Amino acid sequence: MNKAFVKESEQDDEEPAGGAPALPAGSPNYMTRRGANALREELDALVRTERPSVVQIVSWAASNGDRSENGDYIYGKKRLREIDRRIRFLIKRLESATVVDPGQQEQTDRVFFGARVLIADVESGEEQRFQIVGVDEANASAGRVSWIAPIARALLKAREGESVRFMSPAGWREVEVLEIHYED
Incomplete structure (x- = not known):
């Protein structure tokens, strides 16, 4: 159906407000x-x-x-x-x-939702610290990355000392996990 013939209120419910990204279907x-x-x-x-x-x-x-x-x-x-x-x-x-609650995580030696992670780029050695959080609370400038972001998905279940490769917007990137902490 053409959007010109759809009531505004019907459109509003489909689109996230405030620029928040939609969740992946079924997640x-x-x-x-x-x-x-x-x-x-x-x-x-x-x-x-x-x-x-x-x-x-x-x-x-x-x-x-x-x-x-x-x-x-x-x-x-x-x-x-x-x-x-x-x-x-x-x-x-x-x-x-x-x-x-990240503080209740039992497997603290692996990266899961809520983890605060310190990584280093394998090529440049540049370190980056962030927390893996929900879609609605992600804020890259504050060090909070959504769990659906490519870097977060690649790091899930990784341990300290492991390296992971993932496709970033700039191309393939490899990072090493230096530290994992859980606190809220």
């Missing part, structure tokens, strides 16, 4: 406790603070008369749709979340 939505708490805090702020204040602005703007040329009303309604879309998205992600 669980793994999340650290810290990531789940961050999503809950965002949801709470939207529901308790931001949405009521925007509703109040829209209500005030609507009482001013002609809505067709009322910028506050038009922008407010658009912002309400964005907030509602994000709220639906967060609720779905939290309902489908499998919260994993």
